[in-house]
Amino acid sequence: MQSKLPSHAEYVIVGGGIIGLSTAFHLTRLGHHDVLLLERDQLTCGTTWHAAGLVTQLRANENMAKLAQYTAGLFHELENLTGQSTGFRQSGSITIAATPARLEELKRGASMGRSFGLEVEMIDAAEAKRRVPLLDVADVIGAAWIPSDGMTSPVDTARAFAAGARQGGAEILERTPVTRIIVEKGRIAGVETAEGVVRAEKVVICTGMWTRTLAAELNWTVPLQAAEHFYVVTEAIADLPSDLPTIRDMDAHFYAKPDAGKLLVGFFETRGKPWGMDGIPHDFSFDSLPDDFEHIEPYLINAMRRIPALENVGLQLNFNGPESFTPDNRFLLGPAPDIANLYVAAGFNSCGIESSGGAGKVMAEWMSTGVPASDYWEMDVRRAMPFQRNRRYLRDRTGEAVGNLWALHWPHKSPETARDVRVSPLHDRLAAAGANFGEAAGWERAQWFGGAEAPTSTHATFGRDDWFKASGAEHEATRSGVTLFDQTSFAHLLVQGRDALALLQRLSTNNVDVPVGRIVYTPWLNERGGMESDVTIARTGDDELLVVTAAVQRIRDLAWLRMHAKGAGHVFVTDVSSGYACLSVMGPRSRELLMRVSPADFSDAAFPFATAREIEIGYGMAFAFRMTFVGELGWELHIPVEQALGIYDALVAAGRDLSLRHAGYVALNTLRLEAGYRDWGSDVSDEDTPLESGLGFTVAWKKAEDFIGRTVLESQRALVPRRRLVQLVAPKAVPLMFGTEPVWRNGSLVGYLRSAGFGHTLGCGVGMGYVHSETGVSAEWLAQGTFEIEIAGERHAAIASLRPFYDLNRTRVKGEWRKAEDLIAPELLLARSKE
Known part of the structure; x- marks a missing residue:
């Protein structure tokens, strides 16, 4: 018999799928016993019950990988902790590459995995065949093998979380739907059910594909949408190995795993099918959707080519069930931006089982302390923009999001659908100038310019192709002349x-x-x-x-x-x-250009660095900030939107004989990397202090007012940090660096690059990353070590420094003229000159 609904609980979890149950389990593990989980029908009845149960640990970034790695480790011991069997077993996974681009991506992913502590082995076609005899490897050129991957029973694992939560004191009530989230004076107050109201200190919404609608009632954007997900289960296959690893062929868009002597074969189609655009029925429980064999047939044929045994066996089940996807294929975790003590954990993009343990742990810690235990910015729900709960946007983007899970993750790649949501007033002008646009927070931003007569590609490659040459020319123009960046997205x-x-x-x-x-x-x-x-x-x-x-x-x-x-x-x-629109005029000739369109005095004496002044420009007015993110003399022009076109046209006309060039965000990134400027979200985040990040100069120790976090900084002030952001260059490396590459010192792994690019002024790859040493990361420790950067499985000699390799003294920023080549660090020049 179900317990009576309590009138109060410290923690309320809405939703009884594996994420909600894991959160309840982990709250009790932290010592919280006043935990109430409310499920509208029965546990696991939404998505959990029909999940494939894959446990994969190599993810797109460190923190998503950590969630999966923690989950796999927890699944090892969950049965012993709770007494409930889970069906978990580690039989490994193999991911096939049949194209050079996919192999390159797998190699880079393997390197990234090693930097996160995951064992990933690159193997050839013969070894892939030896480990998985079912495979046809005639066109295979390599594969990635992860021995610690595996699979589990989603329902049994969820039951284990439920058992553990109950043992820890949590109360779980089924058939108790939450009809309203109660907010009072900007804070969570409780939840309302048909049985009554439960007052609560903190609430987390773990309602999967129902979450968007529930959050929207509170004017909160949690952008996710259900899509149909298909898999088939074969009839029994004779002599199918019980320890068969999971098989993935991402270019063929299918995965396969053993299932009680049969094969379960699932698909991530190039274009998925959004479902439930008008809302998910409240009584949708343990339900499936109509099959669509015509939709999956091309992908099933691909699977039959890779696994010929499929040609001779019938299908016992053709299944279609909904799962929720987010616009950027990243989870939605964390607090509501404007409602205190309300949280969400949803949008797992068909990765909920393999991330459930980690996600539950993260949410329990976050709710318990008010801050995440680590940097989860990539998954933080506060990255969502209000427009992203628009249903037409979600419909169009979700179809692509299904395919993007396994599409090649090219550098600087942006989605193709639901674009032009937010555009600068200069968008058409930039397009006419040959802009290749990427997307950030819904904004269309120029990545590089291919020329008015030349079509531009939609993404970069791993090689030095047209995008590299175009952005390199913009980089060089910023160092030698003057360039114009549209930064209206500020x-x-x-x-x-x-x-x-x-x-x-x-x-x-x-x-x-x-x-x-x-x-x-x-x-x-x-x-x-x-x-x-x-x-x-x-x-x-x-x-x-x-x-x-x-x-x-x-x-x-x-x-x-x-x-x-x-x-x-x-x-x-x-x-x-x-x-506001924003135009940045950057480069040693930026002052000369601005003097042609404005009567303002731009001299160092009248307009020193870090000055903001309203100026006349063209026929309009603008706030001019003397600031730079590229390491050159320059100004940001913050312009009323309605005056942006006129001021832009005036600048372009005045800059023709100065060889004024448009520049995009790829050049902006490589320029700032050379100059050592930090980028929030890449190089610095909510777990990095200014003293660890090389930003100690921003701490005003003597100001009278106290500031948040000062006590921690005071404790670090006299110490040499054990973890420190350093700049690294690879003078002789030919492969390009894009970030996440492992960093080795004297043969030991000490960190990885947070961000990286090609320094066209330095003539080599440059990046930033945190390195670790128990004795402290000092200039002496760096100088005494031999450093290497691992790129796609190969190590390349590197130089590490606490200081930037370009214009250490900021002479160009101050308006002093020196040749760019004279501002390169001597140690890099020496390394480049050696054979």
Whole structure:
């Protein structure tokens, strides 16, 4: 008999699939016993019951890989912990490559996996055949073997989580649907059910494909959509090995695994089929969808070619069931941006079983302490933009998202569907100039320019093709002349009121109490000293400051400001992002160009670095910030949107005889890497302190006001960090670096690159990554080591430094002219000159 609904619980979990049950289990493991899980029907009745149960650990980034690795380790012991069998076994996985591009991706993935502590072995076709005799390897040129991968029974594993949660004191009530999330004064208050109201301290929504609709009722964007997912189960196959590993052929879009003497073969089609656009029925439980053999037939034929045994066996089951997908194929975890103590864990893109243990642990820790235990920015729900709950957008993007799971993950690749959602007023001008557009936070942003007469590709490759040459020319033009970057995607947050300065002093490590017209770059920290964001703040009035931040940070930073503004006195926070376009004029001839279109005095004396001033330009007005993210003299022009076209045209006309060139975000990235500028989300995040990240210069130790995270920084201040962000170059490496490459010192793995690109001025690959040493990462420790960077399985000699390899003293930023080649670090020049 079901227990009576309690009137109060400290933690309420909405949803009884494997994610919700894992969260309940992990909350009790942390010592929380007042935990209530409410399931609308029966446990696992949504998606969990029909999942394939694959346990794969190599993921797109470190933290997603950690979730999967933790899950696999937990599945090893879950039965012993709970007394409930799970069916988990580790029989390994093999991923096939039949094209050079796929092999290159697998090699790079294997290197990345090693940097995350995962054993990945690259094998040839003969070895693949030996390990899996069922395979036809006639066209196979290589494969990746992961011995610790495996499979589990989703329902039994979910039951084990439920058993463990109950043993830890959690209460689980089935057939108790939550009809409303109760919010009072911006905080979670509880949940409403047909049986009554439960008051709650914290609530997490784990309702899978129902989550978008439930969150939208609270004006909260949780962008996910169900899509049909297909698999077939064969009749029994004689002598099928019981320890057969999971088989993946991503170019053929299928996977296969043993299933009680049969083969289960599933598909991730090039274009999926969104389902339930008008909402998922509340009574959809243990249900399947109509089969569509015509849709999956091409992929089943591919599977038969790879596994010939399939040609001689019938199909016992043709299954179709819905699973939820997100626009960027990343999970949705974390807190609601504007509702305190409300969380979500959903959108697992057909990876929910293999990530369930890690996701439950993350959510339990996050809810328990208020901050994540590690950097989960890639999965943080606060990256979602309001427009992403638009159903037409989700329908079009979800069809592609299914295929993107296994499509080649080219560098700088963006989705093809649901584009042009957010465009700069200059979009058509840039397109006419040959822009190749990528997407960030819904914004169309120029990645590189292929020329007005030349069609541009939709992504980069792993090699030095047209994209490399085009972005390289933009890079070189920025170092030698003048370039124009459209950075309209910047978010602009206006903070006003007599207590505005006090609020920003509390949030910022740097001193924001500067004269009107000055600019401050500063991190914002959490209580553990990690960087919640890094922003540029312009003092635009005595009681007014303008915060400029990255496009992807808009919702997160706005929520951070508003949360801390509550109770902070007379202060108002306004998102004015839609009112501004931004053009960055960069390079040693930027001053010359601006003087042609504006009467303002751009001299060093009148307009020093970190100055913000309203200027006349063209026929309009703009806020000009003397700032740079490329390591050159330059200005950001923050322009009222309605004046952007006129000012752009004036700049282009005035710059013709200066060889003014358009430049995109790929060049922006390679330029900033050479100059050692950090990028939030890549090089710094909410678990990295400024002292570990080489940003100690942003900490105003002597300012009178206290700031969040200062206590942690004070404890690190006199120490040599054991973990430190360093810059690395590979002087002789031919393969390109893109980030996640392992870093070796004296033959030992010490870290990996967080971001990387080709430094066209330096003449080699350059990147940044955290390296580790128990004795401390100092300049001496770096100098005494022999470093290598592993690229696609091969190690290449590298140089590591705490300082940038280009223009260490920022001479070009200060407006001093020296040849770019004279500003390259001597140790790199020496390494390049050696045979």
